[in-house]
Amino acid sequence: MIHLAKRVIRQTINDKRSIMMILVAPLLILTLVYFLLGDSGYVPTVGVNTSTVPDPVVTALKGEDVKVTDVSIDDTQAAKDYLNDHEDVDAIFLLSEQSGNELIMHEPDSKAAKAASGIQAAMGSLNPKAELDVTYVFGDADQSTFDSLGYVFLAIFSFFMVFIISGMALVRESSGGTLERLMMTPIKRGEVILGYTAGYGVFAVIQAVLIVIYSVYVLQLQSVGNIGWVLVAMVLLAVTAVSFGAMISIFARSELQVVQLIPFTIIPQVFFSGLIPLDLIPYHLGYLSYIMPIYYGAAAIKAVMVYGEGFTGIWGYLLGLIVYAFILYLLNTQALKRFRKL
Structure with a gap:
């Protein structure tokens, strides 16, 4: 048994590909995962109509980890059309008496989650009971x-x-x-x-x-x-x-x-x-x-x-x-x- 184990060890050591797969590949993949799944530092861009959204809300949004850009949009369909044409904007936040707090995003992915998290934190700082009505251009929140x-x-x-x-x-x-x-x-x-x-x-x-x-x-x-x-x-x-x-x-x-x-x-x-x-x-x-x-x-x-x-x-x-x-x-x-x- 000892001789067999020694032979296997010698063969493996002489096989450079096996050594790479055992020792180098796991480190390479883990390093890649570290870079891909670590903190990307990505700051989502949120569109807000500053003429209709109160200044305290805009100020609260700017205080979170989001970038606020001014858009002249007041309804959901216009927001969807805008997002469909502007990939650089991750979400649009609407505030009205009819629909309340509405958040429109491209699709349910990691970028949308970052944008929703920042907006939820901003609204929570003003009103802890504030709720967001989330809508997606593609897909929906209930999909698997x-x-x-x-x-x-x-x-x-x-x-x-x-x-x-x-x-x-x-x-x-x-x-x-x-x-x-x-x-x-x-x-x-x-x-x-x-x-x-x-x-x-x-x-x-x-x-x-x-x-x-x-x-x-x-x-x-x-x-x-x-x-x-x-x-x-x-x-x-x-x-x-x-x-x-x-x-x-x-x-x-x-x-x-x-x-x-x-x-x-x-x-x-x-x-x-x-x-x-x-x-x-x-x-x-x-x-x-x-x-x-x-x-x-x-x-x-x-x-x-x-x-x-x-x-x-x-x-x-x-x-x-x-x-x-x-x-x-x-x-x-x-x-x-x-x-x-x-």
Whole structure:
């Protein structure tokens, strides 16, 4: 038993990827979580009609951790239209004899919670019994967490499962010598990548369709827009996942090495997929989302399911996935040179 344990220890020490996964990956992920979930210092912007809201209320709001901006709005629908056109304003506070204290926000997320907390504190300092009537432009306060974040999990599950399947299968082709024998034929490197992408892409498309249909019609995940565009985004994300898995598998020598790379390639993407509003991520780390394919897929799905957007609202995200898949295709084609010695 002692000899077996010593052999396992020696093998693990000699495997740099295992050491990285055991010692470095947890520290890296914890550091990332610390930055993403720590105090972002984000100050929400609240719109107030200073001509109708009493000065003591405005003063109390400015005394809290919120930024007050003057807006000439007196009714709920006008506030919703304003928020829909001004993403830099997180909430609008209305005060009238008919509706009382009314707070209108984009959607129930972390930014809305910060704005509501500041306004509630300000009103509480003036009147401890003050209540807020909260209204959202998109979604409502009674919706479940699944309805609020379901679009994120659609993107994550689709990408992760396809990545694992394609990455594992391709690394077996490489370790088994099948890929090297294939590269000895006149076939072009680009054709090899396209062939693998098309082959696994078929199953990726089937999976994407199945996930969307099951989520919407069985689990009753709400979708304001046309789910056809959700399917398009899911299919492009799945195809990108195949290319991503191919890239990882080309540099891995075994299925274990593919798994070892997950903490460095997949888990960081989860944090930037939409679970946390990018504005709340400190040190401008939110910009890292633009180099992560899951972000584009999740953003497109959210735009359709939450905001009811069509092609004009998501074409940029779809283009991002296409460009990402094309770049991966070029990288994979170049990486295949090591299997063909000319």
